[in-house]
Amino acid sequence: MKQNYLDFNRSTTNHYMRDVFIDSVYEYAKKNKDLFFTTPDMGAPSLDKFREKLPNQFIHSGICEQHMISMAAGLTLMDKKIICYAMAPFITSRCYEQIKCSVAAMEQPVNLVGIGVGLGYADAGPTHYTTEDIATMRVFPNIEIITPADEVSTKILAEDVVTNDKFRFIRLDRDVLPIIYDKAENFDLKRGFYEVVKGKKKKCIITCGYLLHKSREIIEQKYNDFTLVDLFKIKPLSEEFLDYIQQFDKIITIEEQWTEGGFGSCILEALSDLGKTKKITRYGLKKRFIFENGGRDHLLNTNGLNLFEIFKNENN
Amino acid sequence: MSLNLSDLKKKSFWLRKEIFEMVINCGQGHIASALSQCEIVISLFYGGILRYKKGDPSWIDRDRLIISKGHSAMGIYPILSDIKYFDKGELSKYGSPDGILRIYGDKSIPGIDSTSGSLSQAPGIACGFGLAAKNDNKDINSFLVLSDGEHYEGSLWESAMFASHNKLDNLIFIVDRNKQIILGKSEDCLNLEPLDEKWRSFGWNVHKVNGHDYGEILDALDKCLDKNGKPSVIIADTIKGKGVSYMEDVTRWHNTMPNEKEIKIARKDLETNCII
Numbered sequence: 001m002k003q004n005y006l007d008f009n010r011s012t013t014n015h016y017m018r019d020v021f022i023d024s025v026y027e028y029a030k031k032n033k034d035l036f037f038t039t040p041d042m043g044a045p046s047l048d049k050f051r052e053k054l055p056n057q058f059i060h061s062g063i064c065e066q067h068m069i070s071m072a073a074g075l076t077l078m079d080k081k082i083i084c085y086a087m088a089p090f091i092t093s094r095c096y097e098q099i100k101c102s103v104a105a106m107e108q109p110v111n112l113v114g115i116g117v118g119l120g121y122a123d124a125g126p127t128h129y130t131t132e133d134i135a136t137m138r139v140f141p142n143i144e145i146i147t148p149a150d151e152v153s154t155k156i157l158a159e160d161v162v163t164n165d166k167f168r169f170i171r172l173d174r175d176v177l178p179i180i181y182d183k184a185e186n187f188d189l190k191r192g193f194y195e196v197v198k199g200k201k202k203k204c205i206i207t208c209g210y211l212l213h214k215s216r217e218i219i220e221q222k223y224n225d226f227t228l229v230d231l232f233k234i235k236p237l238s239e240e241f242l243d244y245i246q247q248f249d250k251i252i253t254i255e256e257q258w259t260e261g262g263f264g265s266c267i268l269e270a271l272s273d274l275g276k277t278k279k280i281t282r283y284g285l286k287k288r289f290i291f292e293n294g295g296r297d298h299l300l301n302t303n304g305l306n307l308f309e310i311f312k313n314e315n316n
Numbered sequence: 317m318s319l320n321l322s323d324l325k326k327k328s329f330w331l332r333k334e335i336f337e338m339v340i341n342c343g344q345g346h347i348a349s350a351l352s353q354c355e356i357v358i359s360l361f362y363g364g365i366l367r368y369k370k371g372d373p374s375w376i377d378r379d380r381l382i383i384s385k386g387h388s389a390m391g392i393y394p395i396l397s398d399i400k401y402f403d404k405g406e407l408s409k410y411g412s413p414d415g416i417l418r419i420y421g422d423k424s425i426p427g428i429d430s431t432s433g434s435l436s437q438a439p440g441i442a443c444g445f446g447l448a449a450k451n452d453n454k455d456i457n458s459f460l461v462l463s464d465g466e467h468y469e470g471s472l473w474e475s476a477m478f479a480s481h482n483k484l485d486n487l488i489f490i491v492d493r494n495k496q497i498i499l500g501k502s503e504d505c506l507n508l509e510p511l512d513e514k515w516r517s518f519g520w521n522v523h524k525v526n527g528h529d530y531g532e533i534l535d536a537l538d539k540c541l542d543k544n545g546k547p548s549v550i551i552a553d554t555i556k557g558k559g560v561s562y563m564e565d566v567t568r569w570h571n572t573m574p575n576e577k578e579i580k581i582a583r584k585d586l587e588t589n590c591i592i
Contacts, residue, residue, distance in 0.1 A: 033451070059447065062481075067440045067474035074444015077430060080451075098471070101434040102441060106423050 017172040018085075018115050020151040022046035024158035025083060029057050035081040035162060038072060040065050042086045042115065065090050069098035069110070076108040076165075083161065087121070088114030088130040088171065092137055104140040109165035113172060117147070118210060118256030119285075120174035122296040126289040135261025137169045138235045145235040146189070147171040147208040152181040153232065160189055173209050175296075180212065180230065192233030193241045199227035203314065204248040206231050206267070210296075211254050214307050223311045234263045237270050251280045252314055256305065259284035283310055317399075318364030324530045327358045332559045333586050334394035334407065340579060342411035344419050348557035348569040350391030352494040352527070353383075353461055356552055359533045360459055361395050365541070367457075371400035373426035379456055380445045382421075385463035385492065386432030387571075389421025396427035436469035438462075439489070443475050446484035446547075457541070460489045465497045467508050473518065479547040480519025487547040488540045489520075492527065494556035498570050515549045527552025561585045 022037070023046045029035040030053070037050060038059040051058045061068035065086060072082040084091060091114045092099075103110045114133065121128035137145055144166055148154040157170065181187045186194045196212065197219050204227045207215050212230050219226050227248070231241070245251055245267070253264035264282030271277050286304040300306070319327065331354050339345035360366045360381065369375040373396075383389035390410065397404045402416065402425075409415025416425055420433040430441045442458045449456040466472055479487050493511070495502050502508050515522045523539060525532035533552065540548035556570075557563025560582045574582055 036447075056451065062474060062478055064471070064474035064478065066437075066471040067443070067478055070437045070440025070471070070475070071444040071447070071478065074430075074441035074446075075448055076444075077441065078445055078448030080444075080448050097434055098437055098440070101431065102437050106431050 014176055015151045016044070016176055017148060017151060017154045018044045019046035020154045021113065021158045021170075021172065022050055022085075024155050025162055026050045026054070028159075028162040029054055032081070032162070033057065034079070035083075036075055037083050037085065038068055039085040040068050040090065047085075065095040066098050069095045070102040072110045073102035073106060073108045076110055077106070081109075081162065081165065083111045083113060085113045085115070087128065088117045088133055089128060092130060092133045092169070096136065100140070103167060104142060107142055107167065109167055111161050111166075111168045111170065113170045115172045116174035117171040119290070119296045119299050120210070122299050123293045125291055129290065131256075131258050131285050132261070133169075133171070134234055134255070134257050134263055135265070138261070138266060140167070142167050143235055144168045144233065145171065146233050148187075149180045149209060149212050149230050149232060150177050152179060152184055153187040156181075156184060156187050157189070171209065175210065177210065177213055180216075187232070189233060190238065191240055192231070192236075192238040193244070194230045194232070195227060196230050197224075197226070197228035199225050201225040202247065202249040203227065204229060204245060204251050205254060206245070206251065206263075207254040208232055208234070208263070209256065211256055211300075211305070211307070215254060218307055218311050223315055225315065226311070231263060234266060237266060242267075242270055242274060242276065245278070246276060248278075250314070251278055252283065252310070253280060254283045254305065254307070254310065256300070257284050258287055281314070317362055319362045321530055324358060324362060327362055328354055329586070331358060331391075331394055335391055336560070336582060336586055338390070338393065338407050338410045340574070341408060342419075343573060344411050345390055346387040346571050347560070348496075348563045349385060349388040349463070349492075349494070351558045351560065351563070352554040352556045353385075353388055353391055353492040354558065355528045355530060355533055356461055356490050356492060356554075357383075357392050357395060359530060359537060361392075361399065363530070363534045363537070365534070365537045366459060368399065373401040377454060377456060380429045380442070380458040381460075382430045382432055382438040382442060382458075383461045384432055384436065384438035384466060385461060386420040386434070388461075388463075388492075389428060389432055390417065390419065392427070393417050393425075396425075399427075401426040435463070436466040436472040436475075439472050439475035439479075442487055442489075443479050443482070443484060446479065446487045447482065449486050450484070455486075457486045457488060460487070462489055462491045464491060464493050464495060464502050464508060464511070467491075467511065467514075468506065476515065476518040476520065483545045484547050485543040485545050488537070489547070489549040491549060491551045492554050493551050494554045494565075496556040496565065496567055496570065498567075500567050511551055515551070519546060521546045521548040523548070523550045525550055525552050527554035528558060559586050
């Protein structure tokens with residue numbers, strides 16, 4: 001049975017993250033002919049405009065993710081800027097070796113933009129889900145991993161991408177998400193996190209992306225003891241973040257991933273390295289491949305991420 | 317720089333000996349793979365093909381070169397020192413902690429335009445080079461020396477398709493077709509032929525040459541430089557281990573170090589045996 005446990009009833013936007021991102025890049029690309037955008041056949045209305053208006057800066061790589069990544073490194077080796085855009089699983093594990101050797105090992109500032117992280121492509125099945133992308137991508141020493149939460153943060157991120165050359169993995173949600181960052185300054189990329197809700201007790205939920213919004217709905221509706229933190233920059237974790245979480249008696253991470261190697265693991269490792277260990281309860285997807293139907297919320301509910309249950313348990 | 321045939325042949329002797337002594341001194345390296353490509357890389361550097369500035373590996377308008385078969389990228393180190401990209405003393409420090417030269421080519425080494433070693437990533441990188449040069453309206457060519465073993469990787473064909481579709485006629489790939497992979501002859505392990513037809517069907521200009529014959533190699537390279545909107549590939553028929561009698565076309569020498577007795581034989585062979 002489908003459990004439609006929450007709607008985003010206060011959504012004030014109908015802008016998809018991908019379109020906000022690509023439109024921002026487009027504005028920059030109009031003035032900078034050294035910026036290129038490539039995709040192995042992933043579309044978006046905003047990309048149609050980019051392709052039409054800036055055909056010389058759009059590169060269809062073919063449905064060839066491995067080639068796309070190496071070609072992107074070739075462009076940055078020639079001092080060009082490049083954004084690679086594809087469905088999240090295919091821009092990470094499909095071309096992992098190329099990311100390692102052509103990009104990471106040569107320290108090339110290639111931007112990898114993955115759309116539809118987590119179960120964003122429900123009900124397509126495991127081929128189209130990324131339940132491990134944080135674990136696989138965070139091991140690269142020089143990568144930045146960022147999960148914007150709304151269109152405001154996506155736009156700020158896009159502006160950072162076109163102006164600061166870095167090796168990044170950007171995790172975009174497939175769905176339209178409500179606004180979190182009505183005050184743009186709260187999305188501080190150096191800080192890497194934002195306290196979305198201040199709770200009454202020393203209990204903290206750390207999450208990002210789609211589940212951040214779901215968690216906010218539940219906290220504001222029923223469980224206002226909890227502080228809610230958007231950990232939008234998973235790598236590198238800021239020192240400020242690691243200091244900040246020290247104040248809490250209870251820390252809970254919720255991620256649309258398998259927990260092995262996810263951001264809960266990142267935090268545990270970082271605290272351990274600093275000698276500031278704390279108990280952290282990690283919630284993630286069940287350790288299985290999901291082949292059922294029912295939509296993203298249903299699949300989350302039935303695969304370890306029923307947030308009502310989690311909040312209820314952790315509230316006791 | 318463009319040497320005459322007699323001087324090119326002298327370079328063949330010189331390069332093989334340099335490679336052999338460099339690897340023996342270190343105890344690591346792929347001698348046989350580096351020996352099969354000698355006339356190819358000498359043609360590029362000393363046959364008036366590759367545009368570079370002596371002593372200036374960072375010259376922005378240089379032609380790019382990647383030894384895609386990264387295990388034999390060390391086969392151009394003697395040349396890179398000869399054209400003053402780094403001090404000749406580095407050759408004797410190859411593979412040692414206090415030297416800059418590494419077993420596989422990597423970008424930290426002056427004259428190595430891209431790290432290689434994981435097969436068939438360089439063709440994609442070369443496509444990036446080619447696109448950038450076209451975008452900037454610069455007459456920069458990108459050369460790649462490929463192994464035949466790399467033809468098993470799917471990503472090579474992804475890049476081959478991309479290059480011809482995008483009319484990257486500033487790409488010139490040279491296949492060091494020595495017909496040996498680690499476990500045996502390529503045609504026994506998994507058939508690669510007809511290689512020329514495969515490349516042609518992907519939209520490339522294809523030339524086949526004797527990869528140890530300067531006349532044939534330079535003639536084909538000249539044709540490749542005559543741009544016609546298509547990328548070009550030269551399939552150079554070579555002998556793995558060329559110049560060392562007991563290594564020539566013998567499978568076990570992919571990454572094997574010769575013993576003392578074999579070293580002596582090789583030194584004698586390299587004085588007499590590598591003339592084509």
